[in-house]
Amino acid sequence: MAFKNVSFFFLLVVILSLFTLSSQRPRPRFRPRPSHGGRRRPDHPSMARGISCSSASPSRFQPHISTSLFFSSSLPLPTTSQYYSTTIVGGGEWSLLQETIGVSAMHMQLLYNNKVLIFDRTDFGPSNLTLPSGKCRYNDEAVSEDCTAHSLLYDVASNTYRPLLVKTDVWCSSGALNSEGTLIQTGGYHGGDHKIRLFRPCDDDECDWIELQQNLTVHRWYSSDHILPDGRVIIVGGRSSFSYEFFPKNTFENSFYYFPFLKETTDWKEENNLYPFLYLLPDGNLFVFANQRSIVLDYKKNKIVKEFPVIPGEKRTYPATGSSVMLPLKLTAGGWDGSPWQPAVEVMVCGGARGGAYMKAIEGLYVAASRSCGRIRVTDQDPKWEMEDMPMGRVMPDMLLLPTGDVIILNGAANGTAGWECAINPVLNPVIYKPDEPDPDKRFSVLNPTKTARMYHSAATLLPDGRILVGGSNPHVRYNFTGVRYPTELSLEAFSPPYLASDHAHLRPSILSVEGPTNNVVSYGQQLAVTFSLGPYQRAGEYMVTMAAPSFTTHSFAMNQRLLVLYAVGAHQLSAFAHKVTVYAPPTPNIAPPGYYMLFVVHQGVPGQCVWIKIK
Numbered sequence: 001m002a003f004k005n006v007s008f009f010f011l012l013v014v015i016l017s018l019f020t021l022s023s024q025r026p027r028p029r030f031r032p033r034p035s036h037g038g039r040r041r042p043d044h045p046s047m048a049r050g051i052s053c054s055s056a057s058p059s060r061f062q063p064h065i066s067t068s069l070f071f072s073s074s075l076p077l078p079t080t081s082q083y084y085s086t087t088i089v090g091g092g093e094w095s096l097l098q099e100t101i102g103v104s105a106m107h108m109q110l111l112y113n114n115k116v117l118i119f120d121r122t123d124f125g126p127s128n129l130t131l132p133s134g135k136c137r138y139n140d141e142a143v144s145e146d147c148t149a150h151s152l153l154y155d156v157a158s159n160t161y162r163p164l165l166v167k168t169d170v171w172c173s174s175g176a177l178n179s180e181g182t183l184i185q186t187g188g189y190h191g192g193d194h195k196i197r198l199f200r201p202c203d204d205d206e207c208d209w210i211e212l213q214q215n216l217t218v219h220r221w222y223s224s225d226h227i228l229p230d231g232r233v234i235i236v237g238g239r240s241s242f243s244y245e246f247f248p249k250n251t252f253e254n255s256f257y258y259f260p261f262l263k264e265t266t267d268w269k270e271e272n273n274l275y276p277f278l279y280l281l282p283d284g285n286l287f288v289f290a291n292q293r294s295i296v297l298d299y300k301k302n303k304i305v306k307e308f309p310v311i312p313g314e315k316r317t318y319p320a321t322g323s324s325v326m327l328p329l330k331l332t333a334g335g336w337d338g339s340p341w342q343p344a345v346e347v348m349v350c351g352g353a354r355g356g357a358y359m360k361a362i363e364g365l366y367v368a369a370s371r372s373c374g375r376i377r378v379t380d381q382d383p384k385w386e387m388e389d390m391p392m393g394r395v396m397p398d399m400l401l402l403p404t405g406d407v408i409i410l411n412g413a414a415n416g417t418a419g420w421e422c423a424i425n426p427v428l429n430p431v432i433y434k435p436d437e438p439d440p441d442k443r444f445s446v447l448n449p450t451k452t453a454r455m456y457h458s459a460a461t462l463l464p465d466g467r468i469l470v471g472g473s474n475p476h477v478r479y480n481f482t483g484v485r486y487p488t489e490l491s492l493e494a495f496s497p498p499y500l501a502s503d504h505a506h507l508r509p510s511i512l513s514v515e516g517p518t519n520n521v522v523s524y525g526q527q528l529a530v531t532f533s534l535g536p537y538q539r540a541g542e543y544m545v546t547m548a549a550p551s552f553t554t555h556s557f558a559m560n561q562r563l564l565v566l567y568a569v570g571a572h573q574l575s576a577f578a579h580k581v582t583v584y585a586p587p588t589p590n591i592a593p594p595g596y597y598m599l600f601v602v603h604q605g606v607p608g609q610c611v612w613i614k615i616k
């Protein structure tokens with residue numbers, strides 16, 4: 001991409017905006033907590049009775065939906081504000097992008113061309129989105145002919161989408177982008193559980209899913225994937241799959257590796273260890289978290305090289321689903337000259353549910369979700385979990401890293417677990433967590449609520465402009481829009497965190513050019529000069545340059561998510577409008593596996609639109 005060509009245009013825009021600048025009155029950052037007095041308590045026992053929660057696994061636990069009480073979808077949406085420990089509620093803005101995209105957004109992957117691949121499962125009967133004429137699937141498990149789409153490509157800029165044809169069942173599957181930005185998507189259910197599928201981004205609206213002839217060695221349903229420093233993908237676990245494997249495989253490699261840790265962390269009847277949290281560490285090993293345990297795996301030698309203390313409190317992985325992030329990696333002068341420097345790594349895990357909560361939910365008892373978060377510095381000699389409480393409990397949260405290095409926690413429920421009809425009391429307010437805030441009382445803030453419950457089978461992902469795309473929620477066996485308490489959600493929303501408020505517009509940086517990359521490709525340790533503009537005559541305050549890997553999000557875990565704070569060596573003001581900062585690209589593929597990243601400039605806590613760069 002020729003960044004320099006756009007700079008003249010940007011300059012023009014900046015000059016024009018000088019004349020149209022309207023003075024914006026600053027808005028109060030926080031509004032007082034809205035009162036919910038007089039509303040019917042959503043968690044009244046009589047409302048819970050009769051809804052049966054059933055497992056996603058028909059083979060292990062018979063789905064039994066013996067609903068004796070039906071709830072009209074016009075019930076007032078339950079809110080959970082009565083549980084907040086803080087009186088501060090405010091900031092951020094929700095907008096409805098699409099009332100329906102016809103498909104419930106169970107899985108999401110942002111691609112480098114600013115399109116988001118969204119897909120559900122295929123064996124649910126017809127969706128509400130029709131495939132282009134002539135395209136159908138036959139002899140599906142649900143219907144003999146299905147001419148509806150279960151996947152689509154959403155275009156962020158135009159807010160439009162087009163249906164895609166995914167042939168085999170991708171239900172509860174996993175994925176990772178490879179170094180070329182192609183999605184490697186693995187596994188699923190029944191006929192799809194050994195499948196490997198590709199999605200190559202294109203700009204001509206021609207691309208669609210590609211199913212490979214080659215299969216996974218082991219069926220993978222509820223597994224997690226991560227890209228590795230050599231560009232391959234590791235696929236870990238899945239229901240009753242106590243192993244991992246790679247794609248593509250080296251010829252000298254075993255077809256799969258037995259991984260007893262996954263068997264050991266399986267709770268009787270409940271599991272509580274599916275969709276393990278995976279992070280590639282700067283030493284090249286893999287951090288693996290399941291249930292309440294975590295380890296460092298040397299996947300090349302199939303050896304556990306470190307085990308961490310058990311996280312206190314609740315269970316954290318499916319169906320006692322919490323979420324997790326690896327906190328931003330802060331890069332310094334070390335490493336890029338070949339020295340063995342590695343950044344400190346801290347993993348954070350939030351929410352989840354008590355052991356036994358899933359079996360209780362099946363009986364119609366929705367126990368309170370976990371309120372706790374744990375942080376552990378995995379690179380310490382003697383790491384320990386530091387625990388703190390979220391403003392409210394949450395099961396099935398989505399945790400995403402913002403370009404600023406803060407963490408947003410959204411979606412999910414206050415009671416119950418993941419699974420069909422297993423949760424009540426959607427938590428509608430996102431919270432922001434500031435990992436570097438020294439005062440523990442100021443780390444969390446509660447933001448403005450959505451109106452839409454996003455529970456089981458919902459997803460969220462960071463967009464290139466700093467918004468969060470939110471969709472999905474289908475806690476039922478089929479698409480069900482009536483007669484159920486939390487109807488299937490086909491809508492797509494965006495949440496704009498407080499940094500996007502219009503009163504911050506003058507602070508927002510616009511990247512004008514990135515010098516250094518050749519054809520947009522950056523090499524490890526390379527120096528990059530990032531030129532950006534601020535509002536006219538805006539003096540540059542504190543700023544940083546970050547790189548975010550686009551994640552594959554499903555079931556409350558954003559696989560491959562990582563945020564790198566780049567090492568900056570110099571900054572100066574070029575003109576009334578332009579500023580230039582020199583940074584170093586990450587030093588090694590262990591710190592930044594090859595592929596596409598969103599490069600953000602963050603100025604006084606306000607990020608601008610990213611520029612995509614590819615590191616190789």
Ligand SMILES: *[C@@H]1O[C@H](CO)[C@@H](O)[C@H](O)[C@H]1NC(C)=O
Nearest residue numbers: 099100102127128481489490
């Ligand atoms: C989806 O389609 C069904 C059947 O045509 C219809 O009843 C339902 O209202 C639609 N739902 C949405 C959210 O579009």
Ligand SMILES: *[C@@H]1O[C@H](CO)[C@@H](O)[C@H](O)[C@H]1NC(C)=O
Nearest residue numbers: 191194195212213214215216
């Ligand atoms: C992959 O599995 C399918 C059955 O699901 C089979 O038809 C196909 O031959 C397998 N591919 C290879 C390369 O073995």
Ligand SMILES: *[C@@H]1O[C@H](CO)[C@@H](O)[C@H](O)[C@H]1NC(C)=O
Nearest residue numbers: 043083366367368393414415
């Ligand atoms: C839901 O959780 C809250 C605490 O978050 C608890 O007070 C309440 O009793 C729970 N509701 C049910 C129905 O168990």
Ligand SMILES: *[C@@H]1O[C@H](CO)[C@@H](O)[C@H](O)[C@H]1NC(C)=O
Nearest residue numbers: 067070478479480482483484
């Ligand atoms: C939706 O749920 C209701 C209540 O459980 C049930 O009666 C109905 O058959 C379901 N609809 C579909 C399409 O599964």
